[in-house]
Amino acid sequence: MNTPSLTIAMHGVTGRMGTNQHFIRSILALMREGGVRLPSGPKLQVVPILVGRNDEKLRYLAETVAGREIGRSLEWTTDLDGVLSDDRVDVVFDASSTLQRADIVRRAAESRKAVYCEKPIATAADDAQRLAEAVEATGVKNGVVQDKLWLPGMRKLRLLRDQGFFGKILSVRGEFGYWVFTGHQGDQPAQRPSWNYRREDGGGIMIDMFCHWEYLIGDLFGKIDSVLAHATTDISERVDEAGREYRCTADDSAYAIFQLKNGITCQFNNSWSTRVRRDDLLTVQVDGTDGSAVAGLRECWVQPAAATPKPIWNPDIPQPIDFFQGWQQLPDATDYDNAFKIQWELFLRHCVGEGDFPWTIRRGADGVALAEAGQRSVDERRWITL
Secondary structure: OOOOEEEEEEEOOOOHHHHHHHHHHHHHHHHHOOOEEOOOOOEEEEEEEEEOOOHHHHHHHHHHHHHHHHOOOOEEEOOHHHHHOOOOOOEEEEOOOHHHHHHHHHHHHHOOOEEEEOOOOOOOHHHHHHHHHHHHHHOOOEEEOOHHHHOHHHHHHHHHHHOOOOOOEEEEEEEEEOEOOOOOOOOOOOOOOHHHHOHHHOOOHHHHHHHHHHHHHHHHOOOEEEEEEEEEOOOOEEEOOOOOEEEOOOOOEEEEEEEEOOOOEEEEEEEOEOOOOOOOOEEEEEEEOOEEEEEOOOOEEEEEHHHOOOOOOOOOOOOOOOOOOOOEEOOOOOOOOOHHHHHHHHHHHHHOOOOOOOOOHHHHHHHHHHHHHHHHHHHHOOOEEO
């Protein structure tokens, strides 16, 4: 029996996320494991071709990094057009900048390649919808990265929900962000790319994070009905990768209240200009009639109704209750694999007809629509119904 395989053109993997999460921790990890286990029995082999503009970075990933991880070099090219017309290529993956994405995904789908890409898929809801329609018209398999669904902490929240731990869920509060250094003299180098802070280049924390919250909230708690948002550019000037100072034109902090169709209220704060004093870079607290839970990226703590303390408001004495006590850390119910890798496996199985994949380009368009609704709320200073 022939061993099944898919050739994947990986465009834009020289960036931080593309290199670490998609290339090293997903595709190379799958190659080390001998491929993707299929429900029908055999393992699906993956054959990556690295694509980008910087031949030096591509060569390093394809030869040095791949040699270290899997013991051999990989194919690479700077000819995107050639890849799109290459009959060997089965899947085109894009993790380049947002402004390039719609054109690359559309061209790949029209070339009859399955398409898988990072989010956001566009910066405007109309563009995202048109992209979804164009991809659907070709009939190719398609998907958008929605990695936070498979984070261990979020999976533990889902388990608690499914077991009825919360009783009636009342509200959800998310806190996301950390301090991104500006890169000025005497400061540390910035740990995010400069385009994130330029609206004209597709940057902004709202377009970035609201696309995540659309699918995370929708999967865990219910469909979003309306949004009230505020966004701001807290830091006006930063230093780019070449050491040049530039003016920030995109929001670096965004705050939102999401009202769900089932009546649950979700509040999510997002900032690249905040210092962290909480359990993790992302924490999600769920409060219910029978208990509460706080989840980070990996861990989750619970407090059932029976263990809830009874505080009394008295500012004239030191607080007698240690509110971190009385919470129980959940154990790991399984071995949690990398979230990006898990979704890659699901998508690649889907490409060969073994499993559904609901996280499509159309779902990615829903995330862009939420971000645009958030921006409308900021501009018009009112609730926006989706």
